[in-house]
Protein backbone atom coordinates (compact mmCIF):
# COMPACT_ATOMS: atom_id res chain seq x y z
CA UNK A 499 0.00 0.00 0.00
CA UNK A 500 1.27 3.39 -0.99
CA UNK A 501 1.91 5.82 1.85
CA UNK A 502 0.07 9.09 1.51
CA UNK A 503 2.16 12.19 1.98
CA UNK A 504 -0.09 14.71 3.63
CA UNK A 505 1.92 17.79 2.68
CA UNK A 506 2.09 16.90 -1.01
CA UNK A 507 -0.68 17.89 -3.40
CA UNK A 508 -2.75 14.91 -4.43
CA UNK A 509 -1.93 15.38 -8.08
CA UNK A 510 1.76 14.76 -7.33
CA UNK A 511 1.14 11.57 -5.37
CA UNK A 512 -1.08 10.25 -8.15
CA UNK A 513 0.00 7.03 -9.69
CA UNK A 514 -2.32 5.89 -12.47
CA UNK A 515 -0.84 2.38 -12.27
CA UNK A 516 -2.09 2.10 -8.69
CA UNK A 517 -5.67 2.84 -9.75
CA UNK A 518 -8.07 -0.04 -9.25
CA UNK A 519 -11.79 0.36 -9.92
CA UNK A 520 -13.71 1.16 -6.78
CA UNK A 521 -16.60 -1.10 -5.80
CA UNK A 522 -19.91 -0.68 -4.04
CA UNK A 523 -19.69 -1.78 -0.42
CA UNK A 524 -22.93 -0.87 1.28
CA UNK A 525 -26.28 0.82 0.74
CA UNK A 526 -28.45 2.39 3.42
CA UNK A 527 -31.56 4.57 3.48
CA UNK A 528 -30.79 8.22 4.03
CA UNK A 529 -33.86 10.31 4.75
CA UNK A 530 -32.92 13.99 4.43
CA UNK A 531 -34.65 17.36 4.57
CA UNK A 532 -34.47 17.25 0.77
CA UNK A 533 -36.24 13.92 0.39
CA UNK A 534 -35.56 10.22 0.81
CA UNK A 535 -32.26 9.09 -0.63
CA UNK A 536 -30.03 6.06 -0.38
CA UNK A 537 -26.40 6.50 0.60
CA UNK A 538 -24.15 4.21 -1.41
CA UNK A 539 -20.66 3.65 -0.01
CA UNK A 540 -17.72 2.56 -2.13
CA UNK A 541 -14.29 1.13 -1.45
CA UNK A 542 -11.61 3.80 -1.04
CA UNK A 543 -9.90 4.94 -4.22
CA UNK A 544 -6.17 4.59 -4.95
CA UNK A 545 -5.47 7.72 -2.90
CA UNK A 546 -7.36 6.37 0.09
CA UNK A 547 -10.30 8.76 -0.29
CA UNK A 548 -13.83 7.50 0.37
CA UNK A 549 -16.62 8.80 -1.84
CA UNK A 550 -20.36 8.32 -1.64
CA UNK A 551 -23.30 8.45 -4.01
CA UNK A 552 -26.63 9.81 -2.80
CA UNK A 553 -29.30 8.12 -4.88
CA UNK A 554 -32.95 9.02 -5.30
CA UNK A 555 -35.33 6.59 -7.02
CA UNK A 556 -34.37 3.71 -9.28
CA UNK A 557 -31.28 4.30 -11.39
CA UNK A 558 -29.82 0.93 -12.39
CA UNK A 559 -30.11 0.33 -16.15
CA UNK A 560 -31.77 3.74 -16.52
CA UNK A 561 -30.95 6.33 -19.20
CA UNK A 562 -30.76 10.13 -18.86
CA UNK A 563 -30.38 9.95 -15.08
CA UNK A 564 -30.04 13.49 -13.64
CA UNK A 565 -26.70 13.69 -11.86
CA UNK A 566 -24.78 16.24 -9.89
CA UNK A 567 -21.07 15.64 -9.35
CA UNK A 568 -20.16 17.60 -6.25
CA UNK A 569 -16.63 18.02 -4.98
CA UNK A 570 -16.28 18.34 -1.24
CA UNK A 571 -15.90 21.89 0.07
CA UNK A 572 -15.61 21.93 3.85
CA UNK A 573 -15.68 25.72 4.14
CA UNK A 574 -18.72 26.06 1.89
CA UNK A 575 -20.71 22.84 2.42
CA UNK A 576 -20.31 22.66 6.20
CA UNK A 577 -19.31 26.10 7.43
CA UNK A 578 -21.43 28.17 5.05
CA UNK A 579 -18.55 30.19 3.57
CA UNK A 580 -19.70 32.82 1.10
CA UNK A 581 -16.40 32.75 -0.80
CA UNK A 582 -17.82 30.16 -3.17
CA UNK A 583 -21.20 28.88 -4.27
CA UNK A 584 -20.61 25.22 -3.32
CA UNK A 585 -23.18 24.99 -0.54
CA UNK A 586 -25.84 26.73 -2.62
CA UNK A 587 -25.12 24.34 -5.46
CA UNK A 588 -25.20 21.31 -3.14
CA UNK A 589 -28.53 22.30 -1.61
CA UNK A 590 -29.99 23.20 -5.00
CA UNK A 591 -28.92 19.83 -6.38
CA UNK A 592 -30.35 17.83 -3.47
CA UNK A 593 -33.61 19.80 -3.54
CA UNK A 594 -33.93 19.32 -7.29
CA UNK A 595 -32.96 15.64 -7.31
CA UNK A 596 -35.21 14.94 -4.31
CA UNK A 597 -38.20 16.15 -6.30
CA UNK A 598 -37.37 14.24 -9.45
CA UNK A 599 -38.37 10.68 -10.25
CA UNK A 600 -34.72 9.67 -10.04
CA UNK A 601 -31.34 11.25 -9.65
CA UNK A 602 -27.88 10.87 -8.17
CA UNK A 603 -25.46 13.14 -6.39
CA UNK A 604 -21.88 11.94 -6.35
CA UNK A 605 -20.11 13.47 -3.37
CA UNK A 606 -16.42 13.35 -4.23
CA UNK A 607 -13.80 14.03 -1.60
CA UNK A 608 -11.73 16.33 -3.81
CA UNK A 609 -11.50 19.34 -1.54
CA UNK A 610 -10.63 22.67 -3.11
CA UNK A 611 -11.01 21.39 -6.68
CA UNK A 612 -8.50 18.70 -5.85
CA UNK A 613 -5.74 20.75 -4.17
CA UNK A 614 -6.74 19.85 -0.60
CA UNK A 615 -8.03 21.88 2.32
CA UNK A 616 -4.74 23.42 3.47
CA UNK A 617 -3.81 24.55 -0.01
CA UNK A 618 -7.27 25.95 -0.52
CA UNK A 619 -6.84 28.16 2.55
CA UNK A 620 -3.41 29.23 1.26
CA UNK A 621 -5.06 30.14 -2.04
CA UNK A 622 -7.68 32.17 -0.13
CA UNK A 623 -4.88 34.07 1.61
CA UNK A 624 -3.44 34.96 -1.79
CA UNK A 625 -6.88 36.05 -2.95
CA UNK A 626 -7.15 38.27 0.13
CA UNK A 627 -4.06 40.01 -1.24
CA UNK A 628 -5.68 40.71 -4.58
CA UNK A 629 -5.07 37.64 -6.76
CA UNK A 630 -7.95 35.89 -8.46
CA UNK A 631 -8.69 32.21 -7.86
CA UNK A 632 -6.88 31.01 -10.99
CA UNK A 633 -3.73 33.10 -10.30
CA UNK A 634 -3.67 31.94 -6.67
CA UNK A 635 -3.74 28.29 -7.70
CA UNK A 636 -0.98 28.87 -10.24
CA UNK A 637 1.17 30.61 -7.61
CA UNK A 638 0.85 27.52 -5.42
CA UNK A 639 1.92 25.31 -8.31
CA UNK A 640 -1.49 23.94 -9.28
CA UNK A 641 -3.69 24.19 -12.32
CA UNK A 642 -6.95 26.06 -11.76
CA UNK A 643 -8.76 22.73 -11.56
CA UNK A 644 -7.02 19.56 -10.37
CA UNK A 645 -10.11 17.37 -10.20
CA UNK A 646 -10.19 14.13 -12.07
CA UNK A 647 -13.30 12.25 -13.07
CA UNK A 648 -11.93 8.74 -13.04
CA UNK A 649 -13.61 7.90 -9.73
CA UNK A 650 -16.89 9.52 -10.82
CA UNK A 651 -16.84 7.37 -13.96
CA UNK A 652 -16.27 4.23 -11.91
CA UNK A 653 -19.13 5.13 -9.59
CA UNK A 654 -21.55 5.63 -12.49
CA UNK A 655 -20.55 2.26 -13.91
CA UNK A 656 -20.87 0.55 -10.51
CA UNK A 657 -24.38 2.02 -10.15
CA UNK A 658 -25.28 0.51 -13.53
CA UNK A 659 -26.45 3.82 -15.02
CA UNK A 660 -26.70 3.84 -18.83
CA UNK A 661 -26.46 7.60 -19.42
CA UNK A 662 -26.53 10.79 -17.37
CA UNK A 663 -27.77 14.34 -17.64
CA UNK A 664 -25.21 16.39 -15.76
CA UNK A 665 -26.27 19.29 -13.58
CA UNK A 666 -23.34 21.61 -14.20
CA UNK A 667 -22.09 24.86 -15.68
CA UNK A 668 -18.61 23.48 -16.09
CA UNK A 669 -17.72 22.28 -19.59
CA UNK A 670 -14.73 20.43 -18.13
CA UNK A 671 -17.07 18.13 -16.19
CA UNK A 672 -18.92 17.19 -19.36
CA UNK A 673 -15.66 16.48 -21.16
CA UNK A 674 -14.17 14.74 -18.12
CA UNK A 675 -17.06 12.30 -17.85
CA UNK A 676 -17.11 11.61 -21.59
CA UNK A 677 -13.39 10.86 -21.38
CA UNK A 678 -14.23 8.27 -18.74
CA UNK A 679 -16.50 6.54 -21.22
CA UNK A 680 -19.75 7.77 -19.65
CA UNK A 681 -22.59 8.68 -21.99
CA UNK A 682 -23.63 12.25 -21.20
CA UNK A 683 -27.03 12.70 -22.82
CA UNK A 684 -27.67 16.27 -21.65
CA UNK A 685 -26.85 19.18 -19.34
CA UNK A 686 -29.02 20.77 -16.67
CA UNK A 687 -27.77 24.31 -15.88
CA UNK A 688 -27.20 25.39 -12.27
CA UNK A 689 -27.43 29.13 -11.69
CA UNK A 690 -26.83 30.51 -8.21
CA UNK A 691 -27.34 34.05 -6.89
CA UNK A 692 -24.36 36.40 -6.93
CA UNK A 693 -23.28 38.03 -3.67
CA UNK A 694 -20.51 40.52 -2.89
CA UNK A 695 -18.16 37.78 -1.66
CA UNK A 696 -18.54 35.38 -4.57
CA UNK A 697 -19.02 37.93 -7.39
CA UNK A 698 -15.37 38.01 -8.42
CA UNK A 699 -15.00 34.26 -7.93
CA UNK A 700 -17.98 33.54 -10.19
CA UNK A 701 -16.84 36.06 -12.79
CA UNK A 702 -13.41 34.41 -12.83
CA UNK A 703 -15.06 31.00 -13.24
CA UNK A 704 -16.93 32.33 -16.25
CA UNK A 705 -14.12 34.31 -17.87
CA UNK A 706 -11.10 32.16 -17.16
CA UNK A 707 -12.50 28.66 -16.68
CA UNK A 708 -15.26 28.82 -19.28
CA UNK A 709 -18.15 28.14 -16.90
CA UNK A 710 -21.57 28.71 -18.49
CA UNK A 711 -22.99 31.12 -15.92
CA UNK A 712 -24.57 33.83 -18.12
CA UNK A 713 -23.17 36.50 -15.79
CA UNK A 714 -23.26 40.06 -17.10
CA UNK A 715 -20.40 42.39 -16.12
CA UNK A 716 -22.75 45.32 -15.29
CA UNK A 717 -24.80 43.12 -12.92
CA UNK A 718 -21.69 41.90 -11.09
CA UNK A 719 -20.30 45.46 -10.96
CA UNK A 720 -23.61 46.62 -9.47
CA UNK A 721 -23.39 44.03 -6.66
CA UNK A 722 -19.83 45.12 -5.80
CA UNK A 723 -20.68 48.83 -6.13
CA UNK A 724 -23.59 48.46 -3.70
CA UNK A 725 -21.20 46.86 -1.20
CA UNK A 726 -18.61 49.62 -1.65
CA UNK A 727 -21.18 52.32 -0.90
CA UNK A 728 -22.37 50.40 2.19
CA UNK A 729 -18.76 49.94 3.41
CA UNK A 730 -17.90 53.62 2.91
CA UNK A 731 -20.88 54.65 5.01
CA UNK A 732 -19.87 52.23 7.76
CA UNK A 733 -16.24 53.46 7.63
CA UNK A 734 -17.34 57.07 8.07
CA UNK A 735 -19.47 56.14 11.08
CA UNK A 736 -16.62 54.13 12.59
CA UNK A 737 -14.17 56.99 12.08
CA UNK A 738 -16.51 59.49 13.69
CA UNK A 739 -16.96 57.18 16.66
CA UNK A 740 -13.33 56.09 16.76
CA UNK A 741 -11.89 59.62 16.92
CA UNK A 742 -12.79 59.86 20.59
CA UNK A 743 -13.19 56.34 21.85
CA UNK A 744 -10.25 54.20 22.86
CA UNK A 745 -10.34 50.54 21.85
CA UNK A 746 -11.50 48.44 24.77
CA UNK A 747 -9.79 45.26 23.66
CA UNK A 748 -6.41 44.70 22.05
CA UNK A 749 -6.74 43.67 18.43
CA UNK A 750 -5.23 40.36 17.48
CA UNK A 751 -4.36 39.57 13.91
CA UNK A 752 -3.33 36.26 12.53
CA UNK A 753 -0.22 37.52 10.70
CA UNK A 754 -0.98 39.99 7.97
CA UNK A 755 1.76 38.40 5.88
CA UNK A 756 -0.01 35.06 5.45
CA UNK A 757 -0.45 35.63 1.75
CA UNK A 758 3.19 36.58 1.21
CA UNK A 759 4.32 33.49 3.11
CA UNK A 760 2.11 31.28 0.99
CA UNK A 761 3.37 32.93 -2.17
CA UNK A 762 7.03 32.38 -1.34
CA UNK A 763 6.58 28.84 -0.04
Ligand SMILES: [Zn+2]
Nearest residue numbers: 571574582584
Ligand atom coordinates in the same frame (compact mmCIF):
# COMPACT_ATOMS: atom_id res chain seq x y z
ZN1 LIG B 1 -16.55 25.90 -2.10
